[in-house]
Amino acid sequence: MNSATLTRNxxxxxxQAQWLNLVRTPDYTLPTLLFPLMFYGFxxxxxxxxxxxxxxxTFATFGVMGAALFSFGVxxxxxxxxxxxxxxxxxxxxxxxxxxxxxxxxxxxxxVTVVAMSAMAAAFGGVRLETSQWLGLAGVLVAGALPFCxxxxxxxxxxxxxxxxxxxxxxxxxxxxxxxxxxPAMQFPPLLQAVAAWLPPYHLAALALxxxxxxxxxxxxxxxxxxxxxxxxxxxxxxxxKRLDGxxx
Amino acid sequence: xxxxxxxxxxxxxxxxxxxxxxxxxxxxPTDSAPPSDESPPGRFAVTNVRLFxxxxxxDNAVVVIDEGRVVAAGRTTTTPIPxxxxxxxxxxxxxxxxxxxxxxxxxxxxxADALRFGVTTLLDMFRPPDDFExxxxxxxxxxxxxRADLFSAxxxxxxxxxxxxxxxxxxxxxxxxxxxxxxVDARLEEGSDWIKIVIxxxxxxxxxxxxxxxxTVAALVEAAHxxxxxxxxxxxxxxxxxxxxxxxxxxxxxxxxxxxxxxxxATDWAERGLFVIPTLPVLAGALxxxxxxRLDGFxxxxxxxxxxxxxxxxxxxxxxAQRQARWSGVAASIPTLHAAGVPLLAGSDAPxxxxxxxxxxxxxxxxxxxxxxxxxxxxxxxxxxxxxxxPIDDGVGRRxxxxxxxxxxxxxxxxNPLADPAALLAIERVWKNxxxxxxxxxxxxxxxxxxxxxxxxxxxxxxxxxxxxxSADDFMGGSSEAAxxxxxxxxxxxxxxxxxxxxxxAGAMWNAGTTMMEPVDRxxxxxxxxxxxxxxxxxxxxFFSGGNPQPVWRDFEPGAPIEIDLSxxxxxxxxxxxxxxVFAAQPDGAFEFVIEEARIE
Numbered sequence: 001m002n003s004a005t006l007t008r009n010x011x012x013x014x015x016q017a018q019w020l021n022l023v024r025t026p027d028y029t030l031p032t033l034l035f036p037l038m039f040y041g042f043x044x045x046x047x048x049x050x051x052x053x054x055x056x057x058t059f060a061t062f063g064v065m066g067a068a069l070f071s072f073g074v075x076x077x078x079x080x081x082x083x084x085x086x087x088x089x090x091x092x093x094x095x096x097x098x099x100x101x102x103x104x105x106x107x108x109x110x111x112v113t114v115v116a117m118s119a120m121a122a123a124f125g126g127v128r129l130e131t132s133q134w135l136g137l138a139g140v141l142v143a144g145a146l147p148f149c150x151x152x153x154x155x156x157x158x159x160x161x162x163x164x165x166x167x168x169x170x171x172x173x174x175x176x177x178x179x180x181x182x183x184p185a186m187q188f189p190p191l192l193q194a195v196a197a198w199l200p201p202y203h204l205a206a207l208a209l210x211x212x213x214x215x216x217x218x219x220x221x222x223x224x225x226x227x228x229x230x231x232x233x234x235x236x237x238x239x240x241x242k243r244l245d246g247x248x249x
Numbered sequence: 250x251x252x253x254x255x256x257x258x259x260x261x262x263x264x265x266x267x268x269x270x271x272x273x274x275x276x277x278p279t280d281s282a283p284p285s286d287e288s289p290p291g292r293f294a295v296t297n298v299r300l301f302x303x304x305x306x307x308d309n310a311v312v313v314i315d316e317g318r319v320v321a322a323g324r325t326t327t328t329p330i331p332x333x334x335x336x337x338x339x340x341x342x343x344x345x346x347x348x349x350x351x352x353x354x355x356x357x358x359x360x361a362d363a364l365r366f367g368v369t370t371l372l373d374m375f376r377p378p379d380d381f382e383x384x385x386x387x388x389x390x391x392x393x394x395x396r397a398d399l400f401s402a403x404x405x406x407x408x409x410x411x412x413x414x415x416x417x418x419x420x421x422x423x424x425x426x427x428x429x430x431x432x433v434d435a436r437l438e439e440g441s442d443w444i445k446i447v448i449x450x451x452x453x454x455x456x457x458x459x460x461x462x463x464x465t466v467a468a469l470v471e472a473a474h475x476x477x478x479x480x481x482x483x484x485x486x487x488x489x490x491x492x493x494x495x496x497x498x499x500x501x502x503x504x505x506x507x508x509x510x511x512x513x514x515a516t517d518w519a520e521r522g523l524f525v526i527p528t529l530p531v532l533a534g535a536l537x538x539x540x541x542x543r544l545d546g547f548x549x550x551x552x553x554x555x556x557x558x559x560x561x562x563x564x565x566x567x568x569x570a571q572r573q574a575r576w577s578g579v580a581a582s583i584p585t586l587h588a589a590g591v592p593l594l595a596g597s598d599a600p601x602x603x604x605x606x607x608x609x610x611x612x613x614x615x616x617x618x619x620x621x622x623x624x625x626x627x628x629x630x631x632x633x634x635x636x637x638x639x640p641i642d643d644g645v646g647r648r649x650x651x652x653x654x655x656x657x658x659x660x661x662x663x664x665n666p667l668a669d670p671a672a673l674l675a676i677e678r679v680w681k682n683x684x685x686x687x688x689x690x691x692x693x694x695x696x697x698x699x700x701x702x703x704x705x706x707x708x709x710x711x712x713x714x715x716x717x718x719x720s721a722d723d724f725m726g727g728s729s730e731a732a733x734x735x736x737x738x739x740x741x742x743x744x745x746x747x748x749x750x751x752x753x754x755a756g757a758m759w760n761a762g763t764t765m766m767e768p769v770d771r772x773x774x775x776x777x778x779x780x781x782x783x784x785x786x787x788x789x790x791x792f793f794s795g796g797n798p799q800p801v802w803r804d805f806e807p808g809a810p811i812e813i814d815l816s817x818x819x820x821x822x823x824x825x826x827x828x829x830x831v832f833a834a835q836p837d838g839a840f841e842f843v844i845e846e847a848r849i850e
Binding site: 052130138 | 252253255256259260263266267268270271272273296297309311325326329330332333335336338
């Protein structure tokens with residue numbers, strides 16, 4: 001592969017554009033990365049020291065979810081407002097590559113979050129895992145970011161651009177809390193426990209807890225929940241995308 | 250396109266960090282590591298569980314176990330789960346302290362049989378003290394074990410020919426009131442944990458037998474109290490109970506059966522601080538009531554019964570039909586005693602006919618509830634109540650409780666025994682000293698009958714005289730000895746019978762399986778023919794089966810061929826036949842006999 005072919009490949013160009021976008025907007029990038037790490041530091045390492053492994057799994061899920069939601073939701077909403085999406089659709093650039101570029105950015109963010117948080121847990125929380133478990137945790141969460149990318153995409157296509165950050169926070173923070181990502185769901189009152197068991201982040205965290213051996217999970221159930229969630233937002237994305245044609249705004 | 254390379258470099262760097270993150274400090278132990286091998290051995294938490302801590306109930310609780318003890322138990326919201334603890338989801342289940350059976354007689358596989366049914370502590374009310382040192386060591390340890398812990402009265406106090414002397418165990422007898430102190434001290438020296446006194450004139454069973462007089466009972470109680478140990482009494486009638494209470498005993502190990510307890514008596518007992526172990530399972534059996542097989546959940550656990558448990562459950566007391574009417578009075582006494590405040594303790598008296606270790610203690614709890622106790626009181630009777638009365642806190646970890654510091658004897662059952670104690674039969678897991686207990690009974694001999702050709706034909710036990718081995722109590726610490734010498738078609742047995750062991754024996758034994766005492770299915774066998782010549786006055790043929798250390802035996806005189814119909818031997822388990830032996834029974838001293846014929850068909 002040489003740079004000549006790369007320059008001609010529009011998908012790679014757009015992916016690269018995303019990377020540049022991230023690197024050149026540190027005022028967006030750094031807070032998104034640091035926010036979950038800071039939370040984990042406060043809750044997992046300073047306050048509830050004995051639960052470092054458990055909280056690593058749940059706060060990493062929280063971080064991954066945030067990276068996916070915000071990198072998609074906010075940017076898509078903004079680009080929609082700027083008419084950039086309309087321009088892209090009119091241009092010969094493959095639209096799929098735009099999405100792929102954003103997805104790549106979100107996955108990269110997820111990986112950075114998980115690795116940084118794992119390093120914190122190992123260095124300050126005394127968490128010790130087999131290499132396969134460290135890799136498994138990162139793998140599960142990076143792959144698990146994809147459904148939330150779709151969620152961010154769908155929301156970005158539907159909500160008003162000005163309201164995007166606020167609305168996303170209104171979804172992100174309660175969803176994280178109710179899914180037991182801050183406080184383990186089993187310490188909830190029974191009613192909230194019942195709610196948690198239906199939420200996708202709860203199931204992603206369950207898979208993370210399983211690969212690290214903190215608590216065994218029902219993989220079939222959790223994957224089913226995440227799958228249905230993915231399908232719902234894929235449908236919302238498809239409808240939202242069509243909607244761009246006429247009533248974009 | 251250097252940006253692409255930067256991206257790839259960043260990803261590679263992140264992967265490298267992941268690969269360099271630290272692993273578990275020490276290499277995993279070489280012994281069989283559990284699947285979740287990052288948790289320290291023995292550290293686990295049961296979450297989302299209904300917790301009965303021996304006294305109270307919490308509906309959504311966590312129990313944390315570490316190194317053989319409970320380290321935390323409480324509400325889910327306030328009980329953190331320590332790092333690296335394996336988590337067991339207890340949703341829909343109830344965690345209880347390991348149960349305490351306050352009246353058993355432990356022989357053979359009793360301690361393992363009880364443990365498989367969640368009974369982790371046995372209070373034995375009569376057995377020889379031969380192995381007390383080992384028992385004391387085992388019960389004060391937190392090491393994983395497949396046996397329930399045992400506390401015992403050791404030998405009981407009775408009289409020549411009285412109750413307790415009929416089992417072939419050589420019981421030392423107190424000579425009278427003046428001997429009481431010496432007798433009690435001898436028991437404590439042997440390692441008895443309390444003193445049991447038999448007051449049984451046989452009248453409750455329409456018979457008569459000699460029993461201790463009131464002065465000796467009182468002297469024994471006084472001697473026990475002088476040594477700061479409990480004195481408990483076996484009684485069967487109201488009059489015997491009155492005698493015991495008057496003598497100052499601390500508790501009754503049976504409820505009497507000749508009349509119900511009246512409220513005035515119950516109040517008197519409560520004021521005296523008397524406790525009662527009603528032993529409803531054995532009384533139910535003796536009064537013609539059905540055993541655990543009547544319970545709904547019985548079939549599900551039936552496969553977990555050992556052959557000894559099956560044997561004792563299947564046995565019946567003689568003449569039970571004529572006593573059936575008395576059961577209602579026994580059951581009616583339970584609410585009267587409870588209302589007056591007399592502590593009731595669950596006890597089975599296994600392995601008496603109709604009862605079995607483990608499952609009959611569960612039945613005792615169920616029967617206490619059926620007689621009128623609230624489920625939680627019935628459960629306390631098998632946990633915190635006996636733990637508060639009997640000296641079973643060895644300082645290592647309290648029993649009958651699930652609170653921090655308690656021994657990690659834990660029972661996890663499906664459902665809610667606090668609504669219906671019958672849920673105790675739905676045992677899912679048992680931990681002893683924090684280690685999981687295998688719930689399946691030891692591998693049973695193959696269920697298929699032996700090939701018909703073999704079982705129908707007659708087996709000449711002398712066909713290979715080398716199949717016989719000498720057998721004497723020197724093996725068990727006694728001083729008798731035996732030797733065998735094969736002759737052409739016979740076997741010469743010589744030896745010396747000496748007193749010293751509780752149960753002196755010396756003779757020769759033939760193993761049915763290929764290895765010593767191996768159980769084999771011999772359900773086709775029906776008749777043993779023996780012809781033994783010799784000098785002994787009395788010989789004894791003993792059959793070992795079903796893993797039961799107590800043989801079934803028949804005495805006979807040498808000199809003429811005898812036939813023994815195997816179907817008449819109660820307690821012989823032909824499906825797990827182990828061995829048959831011919832032994833000198835009388836007199837003590839040197840003996841010699843020749844087995845000329847030994848055939849089974």
